[in-house]
Amino acid sequence: MALGMAEVGYVLYRHAMKYNPRNHKWFNRDRFVLSAGHGCLLQYVCLHLAGFQSVQLEDLKRLCKMGSRTPGHPENVVTEGIEVTTGPLGQGVANAVGLALAEAHLAARFNKPDAVVVDHRTYCIMSDGCAMEGISHEAAALAAHWKLNKLTLIYDDNHNTIDGPTSLVLSEDISARFKSLGWNTIMVENIHDNLSSFKEALMAAANETKKPTFIRVKTLIGKLSAKEGTSKAHHGAFDEDEVKKMRERVNWVDRDQFHVIPMVYREMQIQTDHGERLEKEWCSKVYNYRSKYPHEGAELDLLLNGGLLPGWENALPKWSTSDPLDATRGYSEKCLNQLAKVLPGLIGGSADLASSNKAYLLGYHDFSQPDSPWGRNIRYGVREHAMAGISNGVALHGGGLIPFAATFLIFSDYMKNSIRLSALSHAGVIYILTHDSIGLGEDGPTHQPVEQLAGLRAVPRLLAFRPADGNETAGSYRVAIANRDVPSVIALSRQKIAANLEGTSADEVERGGYIVSDNSSENKPEIILIGTGTELSLCEGTAKTLRQEGRRVRVVSLVCWRLFDRQPAEYKEKVLPSRVVKRVSVEAGSSVGWREYVGVEGKVIGVEEFGASGAYLDTFKKYGFTIDNVTKVARSLLSE
Amino acid sequence: MALGMAEVGYVLYRHAMKYNPRNHKWFNRDRFVLSAGHGCLLQYVCLHLAGFQSVQLEDLKRLCKMGSRTPGHPENVVTEGIEVTTGPLGQGVANAVGLALAEAHLAARFNKPDAVVVDHRTYCIMSDGCAMEGISHEAAALAAHWKLNKLTLIYDDNHNTIDGPTSLVLSEDISARFKSLGWNTIMVENIHDNLSSFKEALMAAANETKKPTFIRVKTLIGKLSAKEGTSKAHHGAFDEDEVKKMRERVNWVDRDQFHVIPMVYREMQIQTDHGERLEKEWCSKVYNYRSKYPHEGAELDLLLNGGLLPGWENALPKWSTSDPLDATRGYSEKCLNQLAKVLPGLIGGSADLASSNKAYLLGYHDFSQPDSPWGRNIRYGVREHAMAGISNGVALHGGGLIPFAATFLIFSDYMKNSIRLSALSHAGVIYILTHDSIGLGEDGPTHQPVEQLAGLRAVPRLLAFRPADGNETAGSYRVAIANRDVPSVIALSRQKIAANLEGTSADEVERGGYIVSDNSSENKPEIILIGTGTELSLCEGTAKTLRQEGRRVRVVSLVCWRLFDRQPAEYKEKVLPSRVVKRVSVEAGSSVGWREYVGVEGKVIGVEEFGASGAYLDTFKKYGFTIDNVTKVARSLLSE
The missing domain is CATH 3.40.50.970 (Thiamin diphosphate (ThDP)-binding fold, Pyr/PP domains)
Incomplete structure (x- = not known):
């Protein structure tokens, strides 16, 4: 894809998109998503040429190497300039719809006739693989339904999948399909020889006011290589001989590997400088906005800072x-x-x-x-x-x-x-x-x-x-x-809970697990009943019965395993003392994972088979989620 | 749906489909899938009227009750006459494509110009919800690509979802969409007043030789009820008053609940008797096929009996x-x-x-x-x-x-x-x-x-x-x-394994877990190393090192947890003796669930975070999957 879609990458990063490599988080930048994430090399090269510090030549040399900023698929948490993490096909299309929705929503809330502070486009490159995935169909249907006109989807129509030509698995009329969903559809027949056809398509997309735009670009996968136009170009590195032949074909024989001629940098730099100017203009626009619309300005600032008002x-x-x-x-x-x-x-x-x-x-x-x-x-x-x-x-x-x-x-x-x-x-x-x-x-x-x-x-x-x-x-x-x-x-439960419990606590949730009730002293209960969700009240009910029988019983809520696991050892020992081996967990779900908390000698009351259709109390009874059954299990453990 | 699609159900079960309620497994029956499984009442009523013994009036009275043969969604393992289990939307569409594919494939393998032994259609009812789900898009694309002309999809176009009118979330031209995928599309505008329009559509579908057929049937959800045509009719039972009004509207006031007039049974019986005749004809056809084409006949028999040739x-x-x-x-x-x-x-x-x-x-x-x-x-x-x-x-x-x-x-x-x-x-x-x-x-x-x-x-x-x-x-x-x-x-692994191990065994896999190697006697190893997949060889490598140091080490393969869990307690005790508490599990995946096998004192070597892009040996090293690290962990456990 890095070869077949090179022109698309070039036009987007050089001519179409506004962004500022010196501040990759500039709020009003255009968003770009490479849904066909396996083509990440394309994006890394674009980011490098466009001047993003996150992708140096050194990074390109370390493609897919451990710890590099150029992993095998684009990751937003690794590489500045990447908006979302893609790779699993189709996901990026949905992400792009989300980005465009966010823009449309914020624009509607904040823009004023005299002050447009939210105004960017979202671009997404999708592959035939993305198009086959159900998620992209779902997302595309919503994009049209929501009239996200500032979303542009660029379809890399290269006629090849990993396993062979797309004709093996694809016989739809994709343009007609997107049209049926409500998209503006444009065909670019020959981008390799006619760059302006693609530029014109982007302009048409920009002028569309009611529909998202689907641009179908016919490309040659692995362009210029010996594998051009075949599924063999889909993945894997070219060998030395292939690279040599390719270099001969484009008259690039005497250059070093990873050599970029200065003219290329200079060309891309134009857009970079342009982006910096745009950000400055935007900043002053927001500055004025704040004074003219103080209420909205404050809310916008709050959102740009994460949206969490103190308190x-x-x-x-x-x-x-x-x-x-x-x-x-x-x-x-x-x-x-x-x-x-x-x-x-x-x-x-x-x-x-x-x-x-x-x-x-x-x-x-x-x-x-x-x-x-x-x-x-x-x-x-x-x-x-x-x-x-x-x-x-x-x-x-x-x-x-x-x-x-x-x-x-x-x-x-x-x-x-x-x-x-x-x-x-x-x-x-x-x-x-x-x-x-x-x-x-x-x-x-x-x-x-x-x-x-x-x-x-x-x-x-x-x-x-x-x-x-x-x-x-x-x-x-x-x-x-x-x-x-x-x-x-x-x-969350469908059915009503049995009680808002005395011992539960909103504050304690952040510890993941905590003691809800206990009639023992010195951290020495005879038995610990551990529950989550609606079954915590079964633990409480059981505890009540057992305590009436003179037992020292603790009830623990394990509302979030991961948060509990992260607590200091002393806290965990306080809640689940290792010497107390008689433990029962009660959760109406798979027992997988519960052994961690009940230990070898404990009992897990869980659901090891599929459920059944019936009234809630009947299903709970069938699978042992009654105070009677929990009490029975607890008693048998206590008598061991 | 049971009301809005009643006519569709009637036409399918009375006029269109061939089946034999007295042998619901008759191989050459038409297959029916209710992808919109929440409308199961429709199917239960059809099965009852058509004479399937699995759904008696008593069963209809126990709809959604614990243990009934009429659960809240259709389940093939509960109710004879149900082909597949549906409910999660869109699944049934894919199931139907699978049923049609199976037919097309077997027909091509076995049918002869003078002996057509595999020849049935597949019908599927889908809802707007099914159509929105990505899985239905994927399956529909494949059905057209494969030219499954004997598949008929009936779209219940009732304009309502659970949350309101479909216009809230759906603005596509669904007929154009299916057409773009390569389907034959037919619109039935008014089934409620004109049953023959639907019958004609089914006939047109039967005459189509290259495409699957999509029949869009406009219906009134909750027809005849006060909630007719509204999303309120989507789910939930009608109250007494509503039922009373409905009965008045159709002149059914004096009848008992669950009363079926004999004429209805007689009408449906016609198709039942017809189905029985058809099965008889088919049986004699297969009988002749066996003698004329003994080789193919034997293979067909083998498949009809499950496909597993002894040995x-x-x-x-x-x-x-x-x-x-x-x-x-x-x-x-x-x-x-x-x-x-x-x-x-x-x-x-x-x-x-x-x-x-x-x-x-x-x-x-x-x-x-x-x-x-x-x-x-x-x-x-x-x-x-x-x-x-x-x-x-x-x-x-x-x-x-x-x-x-x-x-x-x-x-x-x-x-x-x-x-x-x-x-x-x-x-x-x-x-x-x-x-x-x-x-x-x-x-x-x-x-x-x-x-x-x-x-x-x-x-x-x-x-x-x-x-x-x-x-x-x-x-x-x-x-x-x-x-x-x-x-x-x-x-299965992408990367090469380190060794075909001496102690592994194809036969032992059915026990789920077994001893791969051990240098201890009397079932008393000092430590047990438990591995799966490519990490089992790390356990073997570690064991070798430790044994050289004089340790008694057992290596266990836990190739399938569930099969191991099902073994008799004595066997499990033999493989993982409870007195041996020093255990290490080695698996390059989440540790969730492993405590069950390593116990409280054991160590789990797993992956608790996301992976990383890099060469395989680098990723394995980063997360501790080396003989060195496993040995280190084992030694620290042994020295405790």
Whole structure:
């Protein structure tokens, strides 16, 4: 791709995009996403030539080497000038839609007729592979539905996949497909001989006011090489002989490897200097904006600084044991709606389950163009994967938006790779995942998550919460919102909780695990019952019974494993003393991972098979999630 | 949907489809998939009226109740007459493509000009939700590419989603989209007043010879109810008052609940009797086929009986310690190609990574219509999710096909929900997942699986193998193939293994874990090193060093956790004696779950962060996967 798309890269970085290599985070820059991330060499070369300090010639020489700034796929956390982390195909398309959505939304909120402070375009290069992936279809449908006219998708139509010509697997009319979705579509037949055809296409895109633009560029993969136009050029380095022949073909024989003639740098420098001027102009524009529109200016500044107004945490509701009982998804709704008032960047939505997820910001309208682009509720339709990929784009846009994305916990499966990329790319997306166990009842095993939490807990960096009641839900939000470069999953119940517990605490959530109740002294309980979510109250109920029988029982909430794991050894020892080997964990999900906390002699009450369709209390009973059963297990352990 | 699509259900079950309720497994029946599985009531009613014994009136009364044969979404393992398990949206579309592919493939292999023994259609009802999901786009693209003309997709165009009118989230021209993919598209404007328009559409679909057919049927959701045509009719039961009004509207006031007038049964019975006749005719046709084409007849019989010729296991290659070293994906290629010769049902492919996954059946051609529908390699393009969903359809078709589906282990994330459904619906798909750790090297963290295996191991029923060398790879295939109602994941390395180990065994794989080497006696090693995959050789290398130092060391391969967990307690105690608490696990992936096997005092050498781009040996070193480091950890444990 670095060869076949060289012209595209050149036109974008030299002629089309505004950016400032001397400040890669300039807010009003155009955003560029290489969804076909395996072509990263193209972007690294462009960044280098355009003057980004992050990619020196030395870095190009160390392509794909350990510790280099030029890894095998673009990573925003490694290389300045890279906006998002791509590689898994199709993801970048969704990210780009998110970036464009963020721009459209912020522009609607802040721009004034006399002061346009948010105004940039988003460009994305996608491959045939990206186009085949379902996520790109979902994202493309939304981009058109939302009328994201400042989004330009450039399709590298090179007729080759890894396994051979695209004709092996692709027979669609892709232009007609994008048109059917509502895109402006343009064909560039011959970019290699006619650069201006591509420039004209970009100009047409810029003039489009209602539709995103899809530019289909016919290219020759591996251009100028002996493998030109064949799938053999898709990947792998050329050998010496091939490089020699290529150099002969372009009259480049006597040059050193990695030699760039000064003229090239000078040519690219023009855009660099231009970008610096543009940023300066923008800065003075914002300066004037602040004085003319102090209220909006303050909010814009807040967002540009991350969006967290000091004291925002105080908006979170608190619950007492006497408050009406609700499902944790209900408490989540209250948290979310209180937070919306103090966090101007909070924006998000659900994959057609807003009412079930209770993830709607009341009074904040739907994001919709042209009607209400300032709306802070995003309706994703039944498109979980795109929702997560778009949320990553929104989070990484840099405009201080705090995206939430809601669906059932089971459907985290549909967006798993995007969730993973949230963690890898430091996108602080908040995943609100309701219907979090077999407790969802009637919808049955296809909708009952069993193993999803186990899988999510294993994702590096991700914080997975399963709060037990109102206060733990609020505590989960507090940690999730505060950690802007870490994604969070908040797993919430469909069914009502049995109690807002005396011993739970919003503050303690940040430790991941803590003692909820204990009638022992000197840190010597006979048994520890460990629960999460709605099952914590089963632990409490069991503890009550056992204590009446004279037992010394501790109940521990393990609301977020990763946060608990990070606590100092002394704290962990305090909560789960190693001498107390009689432990029972109670969680209506896979037992995978629980041994870490219950030890060899402990018992895990979990779900090792698929769930079943039935009323919630019936499913809970079937799988042993009753106070009676937990008490039985605990007693048998105590009598050992 | 049960109301809005009632006419569609009636026409399909009464007029269009051939099936025999008295033998729901009749091989040559038409297949029906309700991709919009939440509308299961529609299908249950159709099955009941059509005479399937699986759905009695009593079953309809127990809709969504614990233990009923009418769960909240259709489950093929619960209710006879249901072909596949649906509910997660879009999955059924992929399943249907798989069913149609199986038919097309088997028809090409077995039909003769004078004896058509494989000849059925596949019908699928999809919702707007299904259409929004990426998996349906991927599957629809493939259906057209493969020219599956005997597939008919019926789109319930009811203009409503859970959250409101579809206009909130959908603005595409869906007919144009399917046309752009290569489908025959038909619009049925008014089925409620004009049943014949739908019948005509079905006939047009039957006459189409090159394209699958997409029939867009405009319907009124919740027809006849007060919620008719609104999103409120999407889900939830009607209350008594609503039911009363509805009954008044259709003049049904005096009837009991759950009353079916005899005329309705008689009407549906016509098709039932017809189906029974059709099966009889088919049986005699197959009888004649056997005598006229004894070779093909024997193969067809074999497939109809599950496809496993006695002794097929003997085809699996064996390796000795002196054989050339390869990656486990290389050994997998050899297994697969040997198996292809003895298993006529083995068919499958890769998501554009056939060469990397080494998952191509040499000499067996690509499945392609009209050129080579008998081809046993399926090229999926970059469409992992559809690949898995289609494989489920192929597995559940009943024609004895044994589907394999290959991609990188990391991209199991893209198809996680379909993998889960393989397990739930008893589809024996074999997932060949290569590049199974940070050991894949240069492609970096976006492509390096860290937590995928942990998540897959938690999927109920699924068998997840991570073989260490040639013989364990062969053993994994043996178990995977033999278990036709359980899906398997075989995780394979990109990089060459260090050795075909002396102590590994294909036979032992079925126990999940076993002793590879040991220099202790009386089951009293000082330390146990537990490894999987390419890291097992690190355990062996470490053991060698420690044994030279006089230590009694056991090495255990834990190639499949679930199979080991299922062994009798005595066997597990023999392999991992509880008195030996000094244990080290070595696996280049998340540590989640390993505590189960190393115990509280053991050490887990795993990967708790994302990987890195670099040469394989550099990544392995960075994360501690060297004999030196494992030895260091083991020594520190021994000296405690």
